[in-house]
Amino acid sequence: MAKDTVLEQSQADRIAAGAGFIAALDQSGGSTPKALKQYGIEEDAYSTEEEMFGLIHDMRCRIMTAPEFTSEKVIGAILFERTMRGEVNGMPVPTYLWEERGVVPFLKIDKGMEDVKDGAQILKPIPGLTELLATAREFGIFGTKERSVIHEANETGIAAVVAQQFELGKEVIAAGLVPIVEPEVLIDSPTKAEAETILKAEIEKQLDLLDETQNVVLKLTIPTEAGLYDSLADHPRVLRVVALSGGYSTADACEKLSKNEKMIASFSRALAEGLSAQQSDDEFNAALAENINKIYGASV
Structure with missing residues (x-):
């Protein structure tokens, strides 16, 4: 399902203006055992990485084929690379999501983060990025996701995270995809509110450097100050601002999100x-x- 202009525009419109949220189905190697445990599968139920990824794929397929998982409430889904290359109901996963469910497919491309420096973690290098982005387009992927983490209100660290995110984002855009820029502020950071103020300013700087062909989605921690990111949502280079659940329970994440009218959810654990x-x-x-309805309600 290689991309065409009409398809890309219809998917961009869905992400920019659709009512609903983006489901995060992209748990990777490190977070998969935790996700399986939450799903009731203990580590002694599998002995190889292949078995582990098979079990998480089965869980994702169960979610994607559920009656409520449609474009009426879910506008996009972020996939792990193995999921992108897998099948659901005999179809490639990205094809199934878009053609059968009306859900726009994204791909997680990051390979983890460096150690903490200046109160933040930048992305590790992504080997084979050019080939991966080309493959993603061939599979019909609309955009990518890449996550960095901010631990504290350190201007140097936050500036480094945001600069790297946008540098990578420009590579993604050049490959014909839309990046989800994700500089996550940890919810238990003692300087969370201050970090978010610095983060917003750094994001604004980078957005103002983009030209009119370069659009991004922002994925951010739900801010301590409700409405903090409204002006980012209104920026002409931003398709949408989405919120990560960051370890909050579904109820807490939805309650906090509902106070931010210009953010929609992109939850993983809470979903x-x-x-x-x-x-x-x-x-x-x-x-x-029940989860989808709660998250949808908080997003609209």
């Missing part, structure tokens, strides 16, 4: 809360529907 491998399909679908 899967209460889902279990041991549930019947009816039980699973009901639990997922």
